Every structure is written in structure tokens, then in C-alpha cells.
Amino acid sequence: MSYRFLVNGDPVEVEVPGMRRLLDVLREDLALTGTKEGCGEGECGACSVLLDGAVVDACLVPICQVDGTSVRTVESLGTQEQLNDLQAAFLETGGAQCGICTPGMLMAAEAFLATGGPATDDAIREAIAGNLCRCTGYTKIVEAIAQAADRRRTTGFGPA
Amino acid sequence: MTRILPPGTREIGAPDALVVPPGSATPGRIATRGPLRREGPAKLTGLAQYADDLVFPGAWYGATIRSIEPHATLLSLDLDDAFDWGRVVVVTAADIPGDNVVSLIRDDQPILVPVGGEIRHQAEALCLLAAADRETLRAAKRHMRVRTERLPATFDPLESTEEFSHLEVRQGDPGAGFAEAELVIEGTYRVGHQEQLYIENQAMIAVPQPDGGVTVHGSCQCPYYIHRALKRALQLTDTEAIVIQAETGGGFGGKEEYPSMIALHAALLARKLGKPVRMIYDRHEDLSATTKRHPAVIHYRTGVMRDGRLVVQEIDVVMDGGAYCTLTPVVLSRGVLHAGGPYRCPNVRIKGRAMATNTPPNGAFRGFGAPQTEFAAEMQVNRIAEALAMSPLELRRLWAYRDGDTTPTGQVLRESVAAIEVLEAAAKASDYARHSEQTRRAREARLPGARLGSGIGMAMGWHGAGFTGSGEVHIAGTASVELTDAGTVRVLTAQTEMGQGTKTIFPQLVAGELGLEPEAVETAPQDTSIVPDSGPTVASRTTMVVGGLLVNASRRLRAQVEAVTDQPFADSYRDFALEHGSLRIDERFEPYPNVQFDDETYTGDAYPAFGWACAVARVDVDLDTGEVTVRDVVSADDAGRIVHPVLAEGQVEGGTLQAIGYATIEEIKLVDGRYLNDRLATYLIPTALDAPRIEAILVEKPFSGAPHGAKGIGELPMDVGAPAVVAAIHDATGVWIHDLPATPERILAALTGAPTPGSPGVSEPAPERGAT
Secondary structure (H helix, E strand, O other): OEEEEEEOOEEEEEEOOOOOEHHHHHHHHOOOOOOOOOOOOOOOOOOEEEEOOEEEEOOOOEHHHOOOOEEEOHHHOOOOOOOOHHHHHHHHHOOOOOOOOHHHHHHHHHHHHHHOOOOOHHHHHHHOOOOOOOOOOOHHHHHHHHHHHHHHHHHOOOOO | OOOOOOOOOOOOOOOOOEEEOOOOOOOOOOOOOOOOOOOHHHHHOOOOOEHHHOOOOOOEEEEEEEOOOOOEEEEEEEEOOOOOHHHEEEEOHHHOOOOOOOOOOOOOOOOOOOOOOEEOOOOOEEEEEEEOOHHHHHHHHHOEEEEEEEOOOOOOOOOOOOEEEEEEEEEOOHHHHHHHOOEEEEEEEEEOOOOOOOOOOOEEEEEEOOOOOEEEEEOOOOHHHHHHHHHHHHOOOOOOEEEEEOEOOOOOOOOOOHHHHHHHHHHHHHHHHOOOEEEEOOHHHHHHHOOOOOOEEEEEEEEEOOOOOEEEEEEEEEEEEEOOOOOHHHHHHHHHHHOOOOEOOOEEEEEEEEEEOOOOOOOOOOOOOHHHHHHHHHHHHHHHHHHHOOOHHHHHHHHEOOOOOEOOOOOEOOOOOOHHHHHHHHHHHOOHHHHHHHHHHHHHHOOOOOOEEEEEEEEEEEEEOOOOOOHHHHHOOEEEEEEOOOOOEEEEOOOOOOOOOHHHHHHHHHHHHHOOOHHHEEEOOOEOOOOOOOOOOOOOOHHHHHHHHHHHHHHHHHHHHHHHHOOOHHHHHHHHHHHHOOEEEEEEOOOOOOOOEEOOOOEEOOOOOEEEEEEEEEEEEEOOOOOEEEEEEEEEEEOEOOOOHHHHHHHHHHHHHHHHHHHHOOOOOEEOOEEOOOOOOOOOOOOOOOOOEEEEEEEEOOOOOOOOOEOOOOOHHHHOHHHHHHHHHHHHHOOOOOEOOOOHHHHHHHHHOOOOOOOOOOOEOOOOOOOO
């Protein structure tokens, strides 16, 4: 079967079985390895991507459900030379350590920031509750997201 | 009292250490925040290359066939004739050219169990398969038959007769101590397995080389462990066995020794196949087969005087090593050496033994034996405070080590003792005295049928920095700083980055010595064909030991260059390189001055220095359900001179949350020696919602033996979080939970007198079998 959708704004078409995981399509068919696999059963959130703006675990989404949608991955954010404001906040606060949860964490945070709701400690923790991190104790991740929310509010800079 | 220290100052045995409030940029520190994480931009953009992100054209997929019996004889491995085995490569023990052992401490663990050999645990590797695609591999696994004959299995370390190691530490006269003591408190504490749960599963890719050698890329802490294991099993030379670390998504000890096994498996398949083989574990296989924190049963008998003085401690530690030795003797040793807690006591006897059971081998995990014994030690302190009707804070003030005190191995703590400083810092930041008065009043005023209890709890700990005893002398690691002929400065060590910040602090330390910006210093890749063996990335030794070697190497490099150029290094090194070519300084470990340990008698300086920590936790306990909410934790940690405050705080915050998981929810249940909750859906770790607010306070009491004054920090917070939480549960409920984790089941059992759940870490027997 053939499936067409947008990845980070670019149209793509893949010829794969309909039950192939979005995670494998991204990583193996499209060579977008920024999205990580941690558990393969929707528990850790390392494979979080945005599907039409909503956070999903790419390991639980068969590609047939992606047809006609828009997928955003970590590769859509800033570049190494020009990090976006959220990535920069993670770098400055120490929100990334081993980095394996980071792409998924960033996408969950982007979805949260896009809601424009108040970035309280509780709200941030709720927004990333599906993304496990074993390194940071979450303290600096929450701090980074709050910092990015604050900057977006004061500068009027919206999500990329 | 806060003292501001100018950079480079060393205060030996200062009465008051520098206490740094979290997030503050205190003037006069080596660094206010430190440089940004070196590999951060690559990780934040998804460009960092972890093992499973690496592409090797033509690579096949590897799989491991494992035992499903805890103890058995392997009778045969049968290939089902109905399957086309021409599409698959099969490797058995007979394919191993060299020794069939995973080389570590004792040569007991086979790479693959040979036919006719003994299977000693449920997840043991029996043979290997590789196929060009995953579907063929799955089909091949289904057509592989394993025939075994079951043998009797042992699951309880207390019933095991097979010992990996034992040791005893003794000081003073315990018998006389008990005769003198006015009050004797006893307790038995049990802790179960804990999984490291790095979010990146274990992964290795082996690439066969034309010269008959093999190059292995993968997720690991210790490339040279793998290098040695490959050489021995595959009969390779130093240059034929090459190990290259990929970006590593967390380790916490779990990637200290097990990666050697996976690398051997991948390499055996790749050499037989003649193509690269990817051995990437999924979470289920990782949880089922890889090492865990050692379960332990720890008995204390402590004698005190009515005025609170500590007179005698008698401690018995039994650890469950699982089926093979791995690093168990060293884990036991660290557990025993820390079991007395950071307290002076004239009469001490600590005995430890590590036993074999038919469960998957246990291994390294952050803290390495100390979190087990320090949980028990701190439970004991808090229970004694209750028995004496003293504040746990006051009792610790009375007992805590000061400069000049002597530990149970006879080590005189000459300097860098910050027990009192961390205690006072944590007590102050948590407002311990006021909150504990509040929770006491609330508990006393509580009506029967109340639904919620709140409590505050405290625990203190110490952690020996670097390897135990003569470990560093035996390792004799070498680290290098090189001025290349291209005029760049680069650091060469085998120290891996796994999130803790090696790639950031090494350039920072070297640049600081050379008068350069950190960005001007490069780090060579952790590739055994490029970097020297500076020892494993374990034991909180990277900053203190290897960082110290780099500081010394940098000083020598600077002096040599400046002697020629007669100008500051920063202004002249590029010209020097153009004119004279490269200059590389290899710095080999020399014993710290006046640090001596006798491995035979277990006396002397067990560690060159200790880090000190104190945690205060506040919890709410639902008195109907036993559910615990950890609200906030203050952790004050002394690691000597702090090189990079943001990274150091990250270690404290992350280690604290792992300790809270250990205290409350992380438990492995076993039946017939097999882990039951071997998926991430059933082995739970704290989420952002479960995590408390964590306040990290860095206390700096420099260590003069290290040129930069730093001690280790990684493991320290892991030692104190769990007993602080359990003390807070007691404050909230009035009951002591002696076994970890303090689950709702255990808390309700203690509150209601209902039967307690079984011992953590001990397997239930096999269910009764039918006629099959």
C-alpha cells in the first residue's frame, strides 16, 4: 500500500504494509533517526511526535492512520547552529543529559507550548507525564519548558 | 556561614565548607554555571548518533536464544527441519575460538552455554541467530528447540550454600561495647532488585574487518572492558579488537559489564556471517536479561548510651549475586565499607557475604552496594532516635564524622569531611525542625479514621570517591592531553559520555589550566584504537580521578610549551605546534599521597576521600490506601570543588529521583527465578507527576589529593533518598517499613497487621506442574 502525508512540512509517499509502525517509517524508511525507541509499547514517550499537532507515540501508530496527516518530529525544530527557543532553554538549564528522551520530550513540550495555557509547574508536569526521563529528575526539564514559555509570552514568538 | 573561595584556593579541613544555594552564581567559584553541554546541540536536534541510529549497509539482525529454566543441563539445541536454515546464521558455544567466558573478575560466566553444560538462570544465553530481516529472524527463533533437564534451583541467598565472596571489617571490641551499652536496637532490613532503566536499551553492532578482526560500535560505559573480553574470546590482538562508543542514552552502571556480553554475541555472529550484525535489545529483553541492583538482607545490632552516644555496631550483610559473579565481590565490599554510615563509633564489626542464586546475575548500579547498606544504616539511626526520644537531627549532630575521626577500616579522615555541613545545609533549607514539629502535632491531633498523614524524614550518607581500596593503583589509568600539529588541543581518555557531562567538563578543566576557552579544546572519540585506557567510567571517578590526571597533564603541557616560547600558552601554542609539531602528554595515575590500603586485612584508607550527603523528604500518605506522595526533597551534597554547578545539580536531582523510585515503586517480582514485571508497562519508574520538587544544594569541601579539589558526585545522592522517604513515611504513619520498596501493600500491612508481602528480591517457587 502507498501512504501520503507531510513530514515536517514536506510531502512524502511510502510503499509499506499498513500496520508498519510510524516509528519505523520515520527511522528506517525516511532516515529520520531523531525520533527514538525506548520501549515499543507506549510507556516511555521517547518516540513522541506530533500528528496534526497532537502528541502521539510513534511506536503505537500504524502508518495507515497517518495517511493524509501532518507529522512533526524533532528534525522540524532548530538546527545545531540555530536552536529554537525551547531547545536553547533545554541547553541552558541542563534539561538534556543522556539525550535519548530529549527529542520526545521536546515534542511533548512543543505541543504544550502551542496550547498557550499557563506554564505552571503542575501544568508542565502533566504535559510531559507520558515522557520518561531517568537522568534529570525532571527538575531542569520543567525549568526549561517554563523558561521557553516565558520567552514566547514576552517576545510574542510563537512555536516554530 | 558562607565563605567565598577564590579560584584555585584549597582549604584543607576548613571548619565551614562553602554552601552554594541552588541556581546561584556565587562569585569566586571556578565556574558560575559552566560551559554549555558540549554535545547538547546534537542531542537537542536529533542528530546525535546512538547505536540504533548507525547505518551499516548489508547488516543483519542478531537475536539470542535464552534459557527458560532457572537451573538445568542443556541437553541439545535442535534446528527444526521444517525451516530453511540456509537463510540464517547460527552460532553456538562450539563457534567460540578462544575462552568461553565473559572476562571480568571470575571466569564463571560463559558467553554461551555449551551443549551438555549447566544453565544457571532463566535468561541465560544458549545460542545466537542472525538473519537479513526481522521476519526471518522471528521465524527462525520459533523453529529453534531447546532440550533441557531441570536441576534443583536456589532462589533465596539465605539458603544458598554457594558463596562468591565474604569479608569482615572490625574495629575496637564489639563485645565490650555491648556490655557497656545501655540500649541495644536490632533490625533486619531487606531490599530487592532495581533496574537501571536507562531509556536507551542496550545495543551493539559488530563489523567484521578484512584482517580477521572486528570493530564493535555500541552503547557502553567501559570500552576497554569490551576490548579485553573480545580479545580473549575471539583470540584477537589489541589492534584487531576495536571498540567505539556510540552516543549512549544513560548507563547508571547498567552499561558497565553487560555490554561485553552483547558485543561478544554480535561479534561471533558477524565473524561467522562475514557481514555487520546489529544486536539491539528491545525493552523486554533488556529488562529480562541484563543486570540489576543486588538484593540484600542486612541485620543491625546497635548499642547506645541513654545520652545518645554511639557505642557499638554489629552488622551482617548478605547480598544476592544471582547466577554468576560479575562484579559482586566489589559491590559487596563497597556495601560493607559504607554500612557503618558516616558516624564515629569505637566498636564495630561488619560482616558481609555474597551468595549465588539461580536468578539472572546482578551487577553495577549507581551506588554499587552502598544504597542497600546505607538504607539499613539510616533506618537504624532514625529508629534509635525514636527509641531515645531524640531528634534525628540532634542524634546525627552527635554522631557525624569530623576531621580526624577514624572509620571501621582504621582510615583516619584527615580532611574533606563535610558530614556536619551537609546535615546543617539540608536541615536549614528544608526547615526541618519546624516541619517536624508540625507533623508531630498533626499526628498527635489526628482523629481515628483520618485519611491523610504528612511526614518529614531525614537521612545522611557518605560515598567513597573512586575505586575501592587499591583499585585505582591496579587500574593505573593513563589520560592524555595533546597539542596536535594542526595547533589544536585535544583530550584523550576512555571516559564515556552517557549524560553525566564528561565531554563538557574535561575540555573545561583542560582549558582552565591552559588559559583557553573551553570551546578551543576538543575531545577524542572513545575508540580503543585512538584513546588510552584511562579506566572504566564508573565509581564516580571520572571528574575526580581522570579529571585530575588531565589537570596535571595540562599543567605539564603548558609548562613545556611556555618554556620554549617564553609566552603565555594561550598566545603561543599555535605557533609552537607549527614550528615543533605535536606534543602529547600522557599522565599515568599515581597513588594519592598518604593513601594506603591493605587488600588482605581490609584495613587502611578504603577511599582517597569521601563525598557527604544529607536528604530531607516530605511525604503525604493516604492512610486508607497506603499510597505515598513524595512532595519535596532537599538534598545537600558535598563533592569537593564543584567543576560545573549545572551538571552537578543534574546529578543530584536525577540520583535523588532514582532513590525515590527505589524507596516507593521500583520492585521486581520473580517466579521460578524469572522476572515477572519485565516490561515498561509493569516495571514502573517515576514520571514527572510522581517526582517531587527536588532542591539540590552543593556543598564544597575540596579534596587536596586531587589537583582541582574535586571528589565524585554521581552516586552520592542515590545513597540517601530512600531512607529519608521511609523516615518520612514513619513520621506520617507511625510505622516503620523495613523492606524496600515501601509499597502501599507493605504500608497497609504495617498499619493494619495484615500479612506482609514476601521478601523483596526472593523468587516464588515454580507453580506446580501438570502431567506435561
